[in-house]
Amino acid sequence: MNTDSLFRPFNLKSLSIKNRIVMAPMTRSFSPNGVPTDDVAAYYRKRAEGGVGLILSEGTVIDRPSSSNDANIPHFYGADALTGWEDVIKNVHQAGGKMAPQIWHMGIMDNHHSGWIPPVPFEGPSGLNRPGFVNGNTMTDSDIADTIAAFGRAAADAKRLGFDTVEIHGAHGYLIDQFFWNETNKRTDIWGGKTLAERTRFGVEVIKEVRKQVGEDFALIIRLSQFKPANYTNKLAATPQELEAWISPLADAGADIFHCSQRRFWEAEFDDSDLNFAGWVKKVSGKATITVGSVGLTGEFLAAFAGESSQPSSLDELLRRFDRGDFDLVAVGRPLLSDPNWVKKIKEQRTGELKGFSKEALAELVME
Numbered sequence: 001m002n003t004d005s006l007f008r009p010f011n012l013k014s015l016s017i018k019n020r021i022v023m024a025p026m027t028r029s030f031s032p033n034g035v036p037t038d039d040v041a042a043y044y045r046k047r048a049e050g051g052v053g054l055i056l057s058e059g060t061v062i063d064r065p066s067s068s069n070d071a072n073i074p075h076f077y078g079a080d081a082l083t084g085w086e087d088v089i090k091n092v093h094q095a096g097g098k099m100a101p102q103i104w105h106m107g108i109m110d111n112h113h114s115g116w117i118p119p120v121p122f123e124g125p126s127g128l129n130r131p132g133f134v135n136g137n138t139m140t141d142s143d144i145a146d147t148i149a150a151f152g153r154a155a156a157d158a159k160r161l162g163f164d165t166v167e168i169h170g171a172h173g174y175l176i177d178q179f180f181w182n183e184t185n186k187r188t189d190i191w192g193g194k195t196l197a198e199r200t201r202f203g204v205e206v207i208k209e210v211r212k213q214v215g216e217d218f219a220l221i222i223r224l225s226q227f228k229p230a231n232y233t234n235k236l237a238a239t240p241q242e243l244e245a246w247i248s249p250l251a252d253a254g255a256d257i258f259h260c261s262q263r264r265f266w267e268a269e270f271d272d273s274d275l276n277f278a279g280w281v282k283k284v285s286g287k288a289t290i291t292v293g294s295v296g297l298t299g300e301f302l303a304a305f306a307g308e309s310s311q312p313s314s315l316d317e318l319l320r321r322f323d324r325g326d327f328d329l330v331a332v333g334r335p336l337l338s339d340p341n342w343v344k345k346i347k348e349q350r351t352g353e354l355k356g357f358s359k360e361a362l363a364e365l366v367m368e
């Protein structure tokens with residue numbers, strides 16, 4: 001397996017990375033009261049030392065009173081949390097890495113199993129997390145305006161603290177995705193609509209505000225998924241034409257890189273072509289894309305939450321698609337959660353030393 005092509009540099013605006021491997025954003029819940037600790041900084045530093053090109057942080061929430069359902073998920077606002085993040089990016093840079101925070105608002109959520117609840121009810125386009133499940137408020141126009149502004153402030157803070165780029169979390173059934181999905185966006189005002197293109201307005205306004213705050217030269221990533229945790233086979237865009245109608249306004253608003261979340265990167269997005277989600281988004285937009293989903297592993301990530309282990313698997317199919325030019329960057333989640341040296345091992349062809357993934361790794365910040 002010749003992986004040399006994954007070790008070519010990538011440059012786009014503010015972002016200049018030494019290889020094509022991205023650490024996927026992974027929530028860890030190790031930031032008490034929303035403040036990243038020294039351990040969190042050490043955890044990311046280890047991944048930079050292990051050769052990851054670009055680290056995407058775990059989702060870190062914006063300044064809205066119910067943007068999170070978990071007291072141990074990091075904030076990206078407030079002096080203490082931002083000081084913690086400044087320490088993270090300093091550590092990553094010292095180790096030769098590059099990093100973006102993944103800025104996040106969860107929208108309507110299930111209550112967390114810890115029993116912690118935010119000080120005010122969850123908020124979303126229509127109070128819905130999934131069909132038939134209401135757990136919060138329908139956002140007013142002023143809630144929406146404040147939320148867009150809070151995304152912008154978080155992005156401005158990311159740039160000010162020295163991060164290399166920023167990722168907006170628009171995937172996996174959270175707030176921005178709740179606006180995209182017809183099952184969770186029942187609005188009849190300008191924030192809703194029958195078509196996906198109409199329901200993309202909120203995402204577009206978030207990107208425009210972020211772009212305004214960070215300027216033209218700062219690389220901006222948005223993460224999207226067709227699937228929802230409540231519906232794995234969901235397709236927001238059922239055809240390439242619908243995909244283009246979704247992606248084009250986001251690109252026009254200022255997104256530079258689309259992070260196309262799939263559970264298995266090798267699955268074709270539409271009939272009559274083997275292109276995956278990242279492949280199609282690159283084709284319809286001409287923008288850079290990141291693929292993700294079970295790279296180097298036998299099993300997918302949602303099953304991992306139910307305790308399923310995965311073994312290392314070949315990168316041949318990934319490389320076939322990458323070398324064909326389907327996508328620009330490759331995100332890797334669980335292998336890097338369990339092993340800070342995964343990239344080094346791949347580069348040095350030490351495949352016999354790869355660890356795979358088991359659920360025990362979720363319970364700690366693995367440092368070795």
Ligand SMILES: Cc1cc2nc3c(=O)[nH]c(=O)nc-3n(C[C@H](O)[C@H](O)[C@H](O)COP(=O)(O)O)c2cc1C
Pocket residue numbers: 024025026027028058059102169171172223261262263292293294295297300301304331332333334335362
């Ligand atoms: C423990 C864990 C936490 C995750 N948290 C996030 C998150 O905060 N934001 C996000 O966009 N995706 C999150 N994901 C999804 C990953 O970014 C990634 O897309 C998924 O794990 C598939 O990649 P993999 O098969 O290489 O693990 C999480 C996945 C795991 C395993």
